[in-house]
Amino acid sequence: MNAASLPCPADVLAAAARIAPHATVTPVLQSRQLDALAGARLHFKAEHLQRGGAFKFRGACNAVWGLDAAQAAAGVVTHSSGNHGAALALAARTRGIACHVVVPEGAVAAKLANIARHGATLWQCAPTIAAREATCAQVQADTGATLVHPYADAAVIAGQGTAALELLGQAGALDVLVVPAGGGGLASGTALALQHAAPGTRLVLAEPAGAADTARSLAAGERQIDFVPDTVCDGLRGTLGQPNFELLQQAGVEVIVVDDAATVAAMRLLWEVLKQVVEPSSAITLAAVLAQPARFAGQRVGLVLSGGNVDLDALPWARA
Amino acid sequence: MNAASLPCPADVLAAAARIAPHATVTPVLQSRQLDALAGARLHFKAEHLQRGGAFKFRGACNAVWGLDAAQAAAGVVTHSSGNHGAALALAARTRGIACHVVVPEGAVAAKLANIARHGATLWQCAPTIAAREATCAQVQADTGATLVHPYADAAVIAGQGTAALELLGQAGALDVLVVPAGGGGLASGTALALQHAAPGTRLVLAEPAGAADTARSLAAGERQIDFVPDTVCDGLRGTLGQPNFELLQQAGVEVIVVDDAATVAAMRLLWEVLKQVVEPSSAITLAAVLAQPARFAGQRVGLVLSGGNVDLDALPWARA
Numbered sequence: 001m002n003a004a005s006l007p008c009p010a011d012v013l014a015a016a017a018r019i020a021p022h023a024t025v026t027p028v029l030q031s032r033q034l035d036a037l038a039g040a041r042l043h044f045k046a047e048h049l050q051r052g053g054a055f056k057f058r059g060a061c062n063a064v065w066g067l068d069a070a071q072a073a074a075g076v077v078t079h080s081s082g083n084h085g086a087a088l089a090l091a092a093r094t095r096g097i098a099c100h101v102v103v104p105e106g107a108v109a110a111k112l113a114n115i116a117r118h119g120a121t122l123w124q125c126a127p128t129i130a131a132r133e134a135t136c137a138q139v140q141a142d143t144g145a146t147l148v149h150p151y152a153d154a155a156v157i158a159g160q161g162t163a164a165l166e167l168l169g170q171a172g173a174l175d176v177l178v179v180p181a182g183g184g185g186l187a188s189g190t191a192l193a194l195q196h197a198a199p200g201t202r203l204v205l206a207e208p209a210g211a212a213d214t215a216r217s218l219a220a221g222e223r224q225i226d227f228v229p230d231t232v233c234d235g236l237r238g239t240l241g242q243p244n245f246e247l248l249q250q251a252g253v254e255v256i257v258v259d260d261a262a263t264v265a266a267m268r269l270l271w272e273v274l275k276q277v278v279e280p281s282s283a284i285t286l287a288a289v290l291a292q293p294a295r296f297a298g299q300r301v302g303l304v305l306s307g308g309n310v311d312l313d314a315l316p317w318a319r320a
Numbered sequence: 321m322n323a324a325s326l327p328c329p330a331d332v333l334a335a336a337a338r339i340a341p342h343a344t345v346t347p348v349l350q351s352r353q354l355d356a357l358a359g360a361r362l363h364f365k366a367e368h369l370q371r372g373g374a375f376k377f378r379g380a381c382n383a384v385w386g387l388d389a390a391q392a393a394a395g396v397v398t399h400s401s402g403n404h405g406a407a408l409a410l411a412a413r414t415r416g417i418a419c420h421v422v423v424p425e426g427a428v429a430a431k432l433a434n435i436a437r438h439g440a441t442l443w444q445c446a447p448t449i450a451a452r453e454a455t456c457a458q459v460q461a462d463t464g465a466t467l468v469h470p471y472a473d474a475a476v477i478a479g480q481g482t483a484a485l486e487l488l489g490q491a492g493a494l495d496v497l498v499v500p501a502g503g504g505g506l507a508s509g510t511a512l513a514l515q516h517a518a519p520g521t522r523l524v525l526a527e528p529a530g531a532a533d534t535a536r537s538l539a540a541g542e543r544q545i546d547f548v549p550d551t552v553c554d555g556l557r558g559t560l561g562q563p564n565f566e567l568l569q570q571a572g573v574e575v576i577v578v579d580d581a582a583t584v585a586a587m588r589l590l591w592e593v594l595k596q597v598v599e600p601s602s603a604i605t606l607a608a609v610l611a612q613p614a615r616f617a618g619q620r621v622g623l624v625l626s627g628g629n630v631d632l633d634a635l636p637w638a639r640a
Contacts, residue, residue, distance in 0.1 A: 277595040308595040
């Protein structure tokens, strides 16, 4: 397996073994009240309780520990001011190797501080894709660091699939599994996990209406990534990756497109009823189930709560 | 055992068996980041994930299921517009019996709706202790319902102690256990549980400076309950009960008095780092540990997160 090839179900099993010494086995949470509301049995996989506060640690950890000794000695590099940057920094620290994170000027200070806290070196660049890629390439040339893309990377995809594997082991058989769709790392990794462990379980992607490139791409049969994201789900603004698209197309997934208002309402429910601090990108899974109840009625449903990194001073329901 | 006598450690064991079919076995949560901050190994007992959103269900459930058939047929009554009212309503529903809750005029509508949602009958009275007791007595006279006091009740105390029993089974040996002190139901029940299961484990009570009647009562050797509570910890404004005082005095507990500012800061930490929606009355336990780190350094510490019923539109750190 390398970053350019497509991962397969066996890679998810290998990833689970590789990250086991480092990752948290996150709990599965349930609520009678939310079950009653949804008319289904909901099993929330609490990846916001994963190290770093998001499932992203799984993929980053698999990538870092999959490097050979010579690669590892040169460190890793990525471009992400969000959960993946912090996750890669944390994963690199578990192996004691260098981590470089390229971040755009103007990124949220709290997120940068979080990445720096885990020991990564930050490289600022202009807030354009061209500047980001040029800076990344420069760091790679200067240091020999391996690029770990946030989602279009075989090791990252395989690592993200371990969340679903773990959930199936904890919750037992599920009729359907709902995960958020952003760049497609979690979605495609989950598809691989189901292929191995639960081929009868449907995979439903929850995607924000303001960044519905996965829904459009799957409908068109080719990637449709020319758009400007507009959604409260800051973790789902990335554009669908090519390997991710191919894996999702092969898997035959369903997509439910969700309005931000429904996501914010679901987020508030998860805070009030499940008592969990989750970000909008997590809540979109519950919003999808509540938006189309007929597709889940009476079923055993898994939902991945992908992360819990939110700004407590800017809660979406408090916005004017 | 009856409501007037003092419960003993065996009553906590009996309570655990009695409520097992109805109560949730709540998880124990940990955080490397909070451990580093505290310089100790923290084990958070997540009672905010208990049915009804607070440990109160344990005591209410034990009281309801401890009634004989004739008592049960007449139902239960209490006066509480907070977590105990909702917990008793929920517990009564598990046995299919009537529940009457006396609430003061002007109580928070959301809390009353929560009690009513669980099927209880609400009785409004003037917001004075005299009116509350008169209304309660009237309901008892009219219906024959058994009074279940929020904390000065042997069955309630024994039920609350089951949280500590369960925590010890999950986390293993602890050097110290920290619980919030309000009326003393959880505190005295926990003292009984430790007496049975872990006599070497210290019990530390965390009490708000604006309602420090337990600290004052234990120092004085008699109940000191003539005060007007002034604290953000709305669950800890009750005055220490007589049986609760006696049990705590026998147990030789420590008390740490905590300022509201420290509690609010700890609450924010629990939201941001542990990703849990807990109320101030829960967060005061972490605040106590962080306020006096020398008393916990390097130790295995249990902390009971007592509840998670908060108003998301009025978060304490957002107050002007």
